[in-house]
Amino acid sequence: MIQFDNVTKSYAGGQTALQNVSFELARGELAFLIGHSGAGKSTLLRMIMPSEHPSSGKVIVSGHDLKELPNRKLPQYRRSLGVVFQDHQLLSDRSVFDNVALPLRVSGFNHRDMGRRVRAALDKVGLLGKERLMPDTLSAGERQRVGVARAVVNRPSVLLADEPTGNLDPELSGEIMDLFEQFSQMGACVLIASHDLALVARYKHRLLSLDHGRLLSSDFVSGSSDV
C-alpha cells in the first residue's frame, strides 16, 4: 500500500532529510515511525501526503507513483488519505462540526450523510455533543481529538498521524491508539510518527526507526518497552 523505494530528500542548502529510505507497508498494517526530533519523520509523512517530493527514489501509495501523479489527480488521491497533524491544523473560525466535515464537503457529500458521518467520528473520539463549539474553546487534547475525527471521517485507506497523542493524557492516548488499531483492522494502512516510546512499546506493531534521515530498522516491537 505504501512503498518507499530508495528515497532521498535533499534541500537546496545541502541538508539531507532522508537518505536511501526503503520500506513497504501492506494494507491493514499499522506501523510506528520513531526517531529523534529532526530525524526525518515529518518529511517522510509529507512525502506521502504529498506536500514534498523526493530528490531521488520513488514513493508509491495505493499504486500511484506520487512524483508522476498529475496535479489534477492530487485532490482525489488526498481524499483517500487521513492525516492527523501535530499542531492540529484546525480552522479557528469554524465549529468542530465544520472542521470534521471538511474532508466530506470537499468530496461532495450531501448534508445528511455528512451529519451522520461527522457525529459518528466525533462519537469515536469522545466529543459527541461538542459539534457547535469553536476550536479555541477546547482543550489541547480535545483539539487533537477533533483532528483525529477529521482524519478518519472520510474512512481513508491510508491514515497518517504526526504525534497524534502528544497533547493527550495516557488514558485518552490509549483510546486514540485503539481507534487507529480498529482502522488498520478494517483494512486501512496506518503510519504513526511518535516519539512517545512508552506508548509505542505497548503495541505490537512494526517500528520504522529513523536517525538523521536513515532508516535504521524496520522491525516489530517485542511487546515490552525495549525500543
Place this chain on the structure above:
Amino acid sequence: MGACSVAILSVVALMSSSSTKRKNGSSSQGGLKHYLTEHKQTAGESIDQLWIKPFGSLMTIFLIGLSLALPLALIVILESGDKLVSSWQGQSKISLFLKMDVSEQRGAALSQNLASHNGVRSLRYLSKQQSLEEFENNSGVAVPLELLEENPLPAVIVVEAGTAHPGDLERLRDELALLPEVEHTQLDLLWVKRLQAILQAGQYLAQALVLILALVVLFVVMNTMKLLIEHRRSEIEITLLVGGSHAYIRRPFLYLGLWYGLFGGLLAVTAVESLLWWIEGPVASISALYESNFYVQSMSLSLFFKALLFSSLLGVIAAWLEVSLHLRRALAK
C-alpha cells in the same frame, strides 16, 4: 446581447468548473440539487465574508464603483449627444438661393417641380418679399428699402431632404446647384460633422477609460483577494491537504469577486443616475436658451445590465486570476 450571453456563460463556467470535475462516485450524491445547494451555500458564505471586514469591503466596492462611474457617465452623455446629432441630421435642409432675375412665377413653378423630386421630402418657397419679412422677423432689424433701389434678398426654396446621410445630402445639393435658376446653395453640415467627430473622439476616450479603469478594478479586486487569501492561507492549505480541488478552493473567492463587482457596478450605476438627475435641470435650461431639444437621457436598461454584467465579470476574473496565481505558487513550493 451576444456579448452579454458570452459573459454570462463565462461567469457560469468559472463558477461551476469544480462540480463538473467531481469523480467521487458513490460519495458524490444528490446530483443537481446538491450542486445547487453547494453553490447557494458558498454564495451565502461569501456574502458573509464581506461583513467580516466591512470597512475594507466598502472601500473596495467604492473604488470599483467610482472607477466605473466615470466612463459610464461619459458613455451615457455621449449616447444623448449621438441621438441629438441623429435628430439634427434627420432635419437636414438645403437652401436654394435663386438668381435675382428669376421671376416669382418661375420660382414658384420650380418649387412645384422640385416637390416631385425623389430626394426631396418637402419644401417651402419663399418669395423675395417673404425672404425680406423673415429676415426682419428673425433679426429684428428693419431693412430701409427707401434707401435701397430694390429688395436685395433673393427668393429661396428651402428643401427638406429625404435622406439624413451626409454623402447623399451633398450629392443632392450638387445636383440642385446645377439648376439654371439657382445662384447659390447652402447645406450646413460642417458643424454637424464636427460635432459628430467630437462625439466619436469622445467614444474612443470612453473606450480607453473603460479599458484603463477596468484594469484599475482588476488590480483593486486582485489586491483585496490577495489580502483575503493571506487571511485564509491556513484554511486553503488544510483544504488542499484534505483533498480540496483548486476549483473548490477558488469557488468562494469567485463568489466574493462577483459580489464586489456587482455591488461596485450598482454603486457606479447609482452614482451616474444621481449625476444625471443633478445636471438634468441646468442642461434643460441651457438647451432651451439655444432652442435645442437636447436633454440628458437616463441610462437605458440595456446599458444598466451591461454595466452590472461587466463589473461582475471583472470581479470574477480578478478573483480567478489572484487565486490561480496563489495556487500556482503553492504548487511550486
